[in-house]
Amino acid sequence: MWKKILLILGSLLLAVVVLGGAGIAWLFLRKPAMAPASSIKVSMAPERIARGKYVFTSVANCGGCHSQRDFTRVGGPEVESGRGRGTVLSDILKGLPGQVVAPNITPEPETGIGTWTDGEKIRAIREGVDKDGRALFPMMPYQLYRRLSDDDVQALVAFLDSLPPVHNPLPRTKLIFPVSVLIKSAPQPVGSVAPVDRTDRKKFGEYLVTVGVCGDCHTPVDDKHNPLPGKLLAGGMLFDTTFGKVVSANITPDTDTGTGKWSEEFFQKKFYDYKEYATNGPPPLPGPQDFTLMPWLNFSQREPEELSAIYAYLRTLPAVHNPVDTHPGFPKKPAVP
Ligand code: HEC
Ligand code: HEC
Structure with a gap:
């Protein structure tokens, strides 16, 4: 009897070791999904x-x-x-x-x-x-x-x-x-991708928000880095850097805690305020209360139609009430607008 049980236990253990080991080996040896690279040579016009x-x-x-x-x-x-x-x-x-x-x-x-x-x-x-x-x-x-x-x-x-x-x-x-x-x-083959229809403002805006990587900074995540449900672009992600701390803003159209009160003109101005700095070089950072990772300088060079499309797309998002302090520990700047 004992012998039998030991035998069963033994083989179970063996199975666990072999299968578990195989599982771990599989995880380590597994190759990501991928397709051969294309043989294209891009035009240098x-x-x-x-x-x-x-x-x-x-x-x-x-x-x-x-x-x-x-x-x-x-x-x-x-x-x-x-x-x-x-x-x-x-x-x-x-x-x-x-x-x-x-x-x-x-x-x-x-x-x-x-x-x-x-x-x-x-x-x-x-x-x-x-x-x-x-x-x-x-x-x-x-x-x-x-x-x-x-x-x-x-x-x-x-x-x-x-x-x-x-x-x-x-x-x-x-x-x-x-x-x-x-x-x-994470890797996935893509194939061929057609250009987005620029005349459809919301669709074009969704494209620009996607490839502009806004969500990776503005959508808060859990500790496994999964986006929090119902918090799309609602801000609150902390970036702790050697130059200062900054928290991403709520850019959903919530009127109290997001960009709900912003006119399109005001939205554009927020970006274009940095145009001069982007062309002629910005002044020294006054202090950590002004440190940011928001790519204002690079984004200030966007075409007006692009900012307009981004604005139009952001208006279609669910408004999320999420108060954010972008520079914790410093006096708040006057609320705008
Ligand atoms: C948020 C930061 C970030 C942005 C934005 C970003 N990258 Fe990367 N990129 C990385 C990191 C980190 C790696 C390396 C990942 C690794 O080694 O596993 C990488 C790897 C690469 C590689 C592979 C290089 C190598 O030697 O393995 C290329 C090519 C590349 N990026 C190009 C780009 C281009 C072009 C863009 C803009 C369209 C871009 N990246 C935007 C962070 C970024
Ligand atoms: C690398 C991270 C990062 C990326 C990428 C990013 N942002 Fe931000 N953004 C921030 C942070 C941090 C703040 C808060 C600090 C500030 O206002 O500079 C912010 C602030 C803003 C604000 C000002 C909100 C307010 O209440 O004053 C707007 C509007 C904005 N982002 C829009 C966008 C859009 C649209 C995109 C994509 C096209 C984007 N951001 C991409 C980090 C990022």
């Missing part, structure tokens, strides 16, 4: 590079993470000579799950992505795997950039190819377990 620069700076704000930035100045402008040279994000932003590095994406062959094909660059941006098929940490917002149209992503790569190569060796991203294995389910 001047107007394509110019469009790509616009997508890099304003539409998708790539430089927010991948460029050298000067956070001693208002708005943390990109440093022109360090555009795309990469940043160790976890040295600046607290609370990331390990060492997180936005790599050097200039066409430098040793420390940048100079040896990557254009197809591999497009795949990384929209599908989330690197040249060797490794899953990228989705703080690189490829789950949103998958919406970038073929036209826009090709222009973007033309701009990347045109950047002056910068030699800037950086460490690699090293995530803690289990984040390191869980992220393997």
Whole structure:
């Protein structure tokens, strides 16, 4: 009898060890979903590079993470000579799950992505795997950039190819377990993406809010990084950085705690107030009460029709009552408008 039970227990244990081990091995060895990179060579026509620069700076704000930035100045402008040279994000932003590095994406062959094909660059941006098929940490917002149209992503790569190569060796991203294995389910092949219909303001606005990555900063998340239900773009996410703390604003149309009272004119002015700083360089940051991660400088260069479309889309969102103090510990600025 005992022998029998021991035998059953033994085989059960063995099954657990074998299956469990296999499960863990599977998690580690599993490859992310991916398709072969396309063999495209993007057009380097001047107007394509110019469009790509616009997508890099304003539409998708790539430089927010991948460029050298000067956070001693208002708005943390990109440093022109360090555009795309990469940043160790976890040295600046607290609370990331390990060492997180936005790599050097200039066409430098040793420390940048100079040896990557254009197809591999497009795949990384929209599908989330690197040249060797490794899953990228989705703080690189490829789950949103998958919406970038073929036209826009090709222009973007033309701009990347045109950047002056910068030699800037950086460490690699090293995530803690289990984040390191869980992220393997994030990459997805995308295929071909048609351009959005710009004449449909709300649809165009939804596209711009998606690829502008507004949600990654303005939609609060739980401790597993899942968006909180019913809180779309309601703000309240804390960014604790070496330059100061800032909390994202509620941009839903709630009249008390969001942007409900804002006219479209006022909304546009909020962005265009930074235009002068974006062109001529911003003044030094007066203090941590004015520190922000909101990409005001880059977004101030957006076309008026784009801001108008974003405004129109934001008006369609459910108004969420969520009072936010963007600079905790400092006196509140007078409420506007
Ligand atoms: C919020 C920060 C953030 C933004 C915005 C961002 N990236 Fe990234 N990007 C990252 C991080 C972090 C990684 C590395 C992830 C990893 O190593 O797992 C990365 C990786 C990459 C890679 C792969 C490079 C390599 O050597 O593996 C490319 C290419 C890239 N990004 C291009 C872009 C482009 C183009 C944009 C704009 C459309 C952009 N990124 C916007 C954070 C960002
Ligand atoms: C990197 C994070 C980040 C991204 C990306 C981002 N925001 Fe913000 N945003 C913030 C933070 C933090 C604040 C609060 C501090 C401030 O006003 O500068 C803010 C403030 C704002 C405000 C001012 C609200 C008020 O009550 O004064 C508006 C409007 C806004 N964001 C719209 C957007 C839109 C639209 C997008 C996408 C196109 C976006 N933001 C993308 C971080 C971000």
